[in-house]
Amino acid sequence: MSSLDQTPLDPSIAARLKRTADGLVPAVVQDASTREVLMLGWMDDEALRRTLTTGRGTYWSRSREEYWVKGETSGNVQHVREVRLDCDGDTLLVVVDQHGAACHTGERTCFDADRLL
Amino acid sequence: MSSLDQTPLDPSIAARLKRTADGLVPAVVQDASTREVLMLGWMDDEALRRTLTTGRGTYWSRSREEYWVKGETSGNVQHVREVRLDCDGDTLLVVVDQHGAACHTGERTCFDADRLL
Numbered sequence: 001m002s003s004l005d006q007t008p009l010d011p012s013i014a015a016r017l018k019r020t021a022d023g024l025v026p027a028v029v030q031d032a033s034t035r036e037v038l039m040l041g042w043m044d045d046e047a048l049r050r051t052l053t054t055g056r057g058t059y060w061s062r063s064r065e066e067y068w069v070k071g072e073t074s075g076n077v078q079h080v081r082e083v084r085l086d087c088d089g090d091t092l093l094v095v096v097d098q099h100g101a102a103c104h105t106g107e108r109t110c111f112d113a114d115r116l117l
Numbered sequence: 118m119s120s121l122d123q124t125p126l127d128p129s130i131a132a133r134l135k136r137t138a139d140g141l142v143p144a145v146v147q148d149a150s151t152r153e154v155l156m157l158g159w160m161d162d163e164a165l166r167r168t169l170t171t172g173r174g175t176y177w178s179r180s181r182e183e184y185w186v187k188g189e190t191s192g193n194v195q196h197v198r199e200v201r202l203d204c205d206g207d208t209l210l211v212v213v214d215q216h217g218a219a220c221h222t223g224e225r226t227c228f229d230a231d232r233l234l
Binding site: 013016020021026028030035036037039040048051052080082083084085086087088089090091092093103104105107110111112113114115116117 | 172
């Protein structure tokens with residue numbers, strides 16, 4: 001067990017979170033300089049704790065059921081500049097310096113390809 | 118039944134949506150001019166259809182279990198300029214002209230009050 005795993009999320013933050021039935025909170029990720037909305041990830045308490053502690057965008061993969069650090073595979077890391085919790089405690093806003101493409105498809109953001117309106 | 122209720126969401130869009138277990142997709146709402154992330158709402162197929170059809174941000178309230186049109190009570194309406202679907206089909210980005218405060222607390226955005234990092 002690494003030192004990352006030894007302390008839980010700050011209880012005063014944990015008490016303010018309203019989670020989905022599966023214990024998750026959506027995290028909107030925004031580029032600090034361009035203000036683009038890059039992606040949406042999901043965090044449980046531990047992913048949020050790792051994000052706050054390490055300054056690297058860390059999420060819970062609902063499909064793979066594991067933590068993932070953005071850029072760990074691709075090199076397109078996210079350095080976290082701000083994390084905000086919304087008025088209802090059920091959504092996070094993560095403001096990042098995004099290196100390279102934020103989307104696994106290689107697009108700059110996950111919203112570039114499919115415009116409905 | 119109003120004319121709003123007579124046609125379902127475009128099947129080619131509905132086929133691309135990946136919904137949560139309760140049939141919803143998170144919708145990130147961004148201000149078209151300031152690029153602020155204003156709020157996160159939830160849409161089912163019908164809320165998305167109404168948003169695309171009427172050009173007014175329309176969401177599903179998980180707590181009240183009903184549709185709500187942003188600004189219907191407060192007057193702080195959202196005129197929708199773009200709707201985008203992300204690479205996985207499981208998140209919407211709604212770009213709006215926001216009149217007045219986007220947050221029910223009176224703050225400009227729902228993320229103004231509680232900064233964690």
